[in-house]
Amino acid sequence: MSGTDFKNKPLIAEGPAVILCEPQLGQNIGMVARAMANFGLAELRLVAPRDGWPNEHATKAASGALHVVENASVHATLEEAVADLSFVMATTARPRDIVKPVRGPEEAAGDLRRRFLAGEKTGILYGRERWGLNNDEIILADEIVTFPVNPAFASLNIAQAVLLMSYEWMKTADSNPAFDAFGSGERVIADRKHLVGLMEHVEQALDDAGYFFPAERRDRMAQTVRNIFVHMKLQEQEIQTLRGVVAALEGRRRKQQN
């Protein structure tokens, strides 16, 4: 999906830190930054990135999420990266023999939002591209987040996992600013008198056109047509348009022009 970024809109940049444990490819780090920015997260922490930091591949793949990439912090160990956090969730797809509460992304995001509103500093931990997190690392987390994936095709890449959690985070916000731009989108259905006007117009035109044949079926045929128009749940402007359509089809416009 393409979409222009909206200029002069408030930049949302708050919420849990995203912690990548020994990320390997700069491109993946950049895609993580972009996914975070899409859904209002901004604090990226890197534990011992393989190719060092800064990384031009990351900058390029971030597609403009520079406020995330340029402010990323680098840490030698996971312990250091989570030192100031009071609550950490670890994402993993694999069943493990570690006893921790396991949450879905939606439930996890709701919990992170509650903690955020209470002033807690929290983080979401993601493992290496190749083999995720080891048990020692998961032990450092309070809870496990896992995704409801297709059992036969369960592998999510790191940017996808960050995208899903960031998206669920954004969904827990009170209002979704993206929807304001559309207006309500609600259809205002026309008063019934306009609908009746349209139906009478159509019936008159069909009478003139000899549509109702044989005569004894007229009522039934007219009911069928009326019922279609009632189902349409038309707005007033749409009714005006359709009356114009009917008028054109029955030749009034042409007659008027002569």
Add this chain to the structure above:
Amino acid sequence: MSGTDFKNKPLIAEGPAVILCEPQLGQNIGMVARAMANFGLAELRLVAPRDGWPNEHATKAASGALHVVENASVHATLEEAVADLSFVMATTARPRDIVKPVRGPEEAAGDLRRRFLAGEKTGILYGRERWGLNNDEIILADEIVTFPVNPAFASLNIAQAVLLMSYEWMKTADSNPAFDAFGSGERVIADRKHLVGLMEHVEQALDDAGYFFPAERRDRMAQTVRNIFVHMKLQEQEIQTLRGVVAALEGRRRKQQN
């Protein structure tokens, strides 16, 4: 996040079709296939892919989601790609001057699941990487889906958009009691090809009647009329009836002119 695929697990492969309108990069198509497979979707439809099909970059980027890539269908036009569907959602990030219901992904996925359980064939439409969908394409959809993105950083790539919708689709699989509302009394919406047939019939008739005036407003006027018909959620029998109505009105006008 890394995770091994689980062998001997049931492969989930059902649900709405994913329709990509004129996708440009094979790599993106492959990443879309992977995202679909992660969350149990399997039916991929490509409208006029820029670099042809099959595409080795797509196969590579699919990371093993070959059951999606190898069964993808290719269509010359969007109309053809949606011909057998009764309900289509279009994803877009941009506010538009088209009156359509706008849904969030969660609400949209719930609706798609209800339709799936009722036996309807549905689809989710995604635009080109660069500039999304044009108005004529959006008009063909019943509803718009948009994502609750950060207003200042709103651009999602196509694979991300597919991932989010597929994920929400999968999330709806658990719940079910809410879905019992769909019973046998449900309206069975006609396949899209019948609707397109009606719209083309009406437009031809309006062209003949000189409705589209002035000429430079033709596209906008035709879109307005099409959008009304899409809103109607017509059943096949209703479409036949309306075609009879249009034919009758046309016939009368022709007779007058003679």
